[in-house]
Amino acid sequence: MTIETIVAAARASRDWAPLVGLVPYAQFLGVRLDIRGDQFSACMPFDKKLIGNPALPALHGGAIGGFLESAGLFYLLWDMDSVELPRTINFTFEFLRSGRPVDTYASVFMVKQGQRVAHLRIEAWQSSPDKPIAIGHGNFMVKPGAQPKEAT
């Protein structure tokens, strides 16, 4: 199955789980999408393998980072009529609090949607959305869903 058919099927059935199943690394992180109406949220359930510092313990910055980037990419597939996975141009992470060994959620905000580039802010949080543990900013190259029609 291609991304195109899976996105179309997810849009129709409102079940976005198959989309996560399509991206091996998102599956590896255990990412789950929770989409209700126009509310998009993603979750990375706690797993021992996500630990970076076993002494604290704290989640690995790379796991939190990968989750933020994944959440951003899925958001774009959901929000836009994009049928191809957007390409990350660059990404900046601010780590604000240590990631405790519990479930982590991501809230995604479209800061600017341009023709070619979308800029997202993605916040990872655990206890409460107003206490983010990390914030990511990224520029993504997006392609419009429909190709321009050829002149006939």
Place this chain on the structure above:
Amino acid sequence: MSNVESDQADKVRKWQQITVISPYSRELGLRLHGVEPDWCVIKVLPDERLVGNPATGVVHGGVITALLDSCYGLAIFVKLNKLRPMATLDLRIDYLKPATPGREIFGGAVCYKLGHELAFVRGAAYHDSPDDPIATSSAIFMFTEGPVIALEDALKLLEGFKP
């Protein structure tokens, strides 16, 4: 093996144990490749689980993030020759070109400023040479509360944890 080579192999063996202290690094299969004072290299092997784009087979950006984040930690510890608790404060990555599917990826890093509270690092992810990068990156780490442990002492402690 010459003395210089065996010293180098010994250094890599010691720091490899530090590299895989983190469960997440073990899960990703990160392996230490080289330790020089100004360039520490960790590699990640091709793995189906780490693919980001199923259509092309290209590795997920998050794997590059984890690789570089681990590399930065190592570069700072090597510069200190000690293990000191710290946290990533800020990390930025620019993706210059997609990784080639099926090839191992190297992450290289240097700690170019080591302060009392902060450490500044930069690095790159690449296949053949840091001059032809897949991604370039920089980060800032902040030291946190906790004991500072010399490398040899940390290795002894790790020995104690082994079954």
